[in-house]
Amino acid sequence: MREEQTLENRLSMLYSLQLVDLNLDELQEMKGNLPQIVSELSESIKGKLARKKELEDISKKSAVTRNQADEEILSLKEKIEKYKSQQFQVKTNKQYDALAREIDFSQEKIARLQKEMETLEGKGAIAREDIEKLLPEIETEQTELAERKKELAAVNKEHEDEEMKYQHQREKLLSRISKSDYQMYSKIRNAKEGKAVVPVQRNSCGGCYNRVTPQRVLELRKNSTLITCERCGRILISDSIVEIVKNSL
């Protein structure tokens, strides 16, 4: 008798836990994929802001380097003018040729710097274009994130009390359910779409609707051994357990 009572208790508690968990599942479903969307949007915005910062640095750096090249070209041009006026004053061919070489050298350097400037300008322009494209994307995502956060907060607030009540019930049950029973329950629940404990209804499993033989239904009513569905492996419970749990809620 005592053992029977024990199994009855165990099954009652497991079925109570099942009902609480189904309620919690339902609440989770109402939130839908909002929590996921919120976290994905936050990540995406973070990445885009980092990219924007990177592009701004490229744009700034190329502008600074470009200005430096610009100044260098100006001073080279001044030098060339100076060399040219000196060429009128020199006395020997050797001196004249030396100045001509300096002029050539400076002109080559100017050409090189101008090419560099072009490249930098191109780089800066591309970076600025990319920033322009990025800005509306960031703005759209930020708007959406704000909306989704508001939605999620509303859903959370609406069901806050309910969720707390179920969580509390869950904790209370867990303190009374043995570790091995809970492990068995969790394993089946994870494998079987959230349903681990099901009543037998009209001689069939409440989970997969497979027929349960009259012999097993009879066994089940005795509450003397733990019986699982032969097809889906879910824990089966009799009407009496369903009644006990119903009355305890």
Ligand SMILES: [Zn+2]
């Ligand atoms: Zn089944």
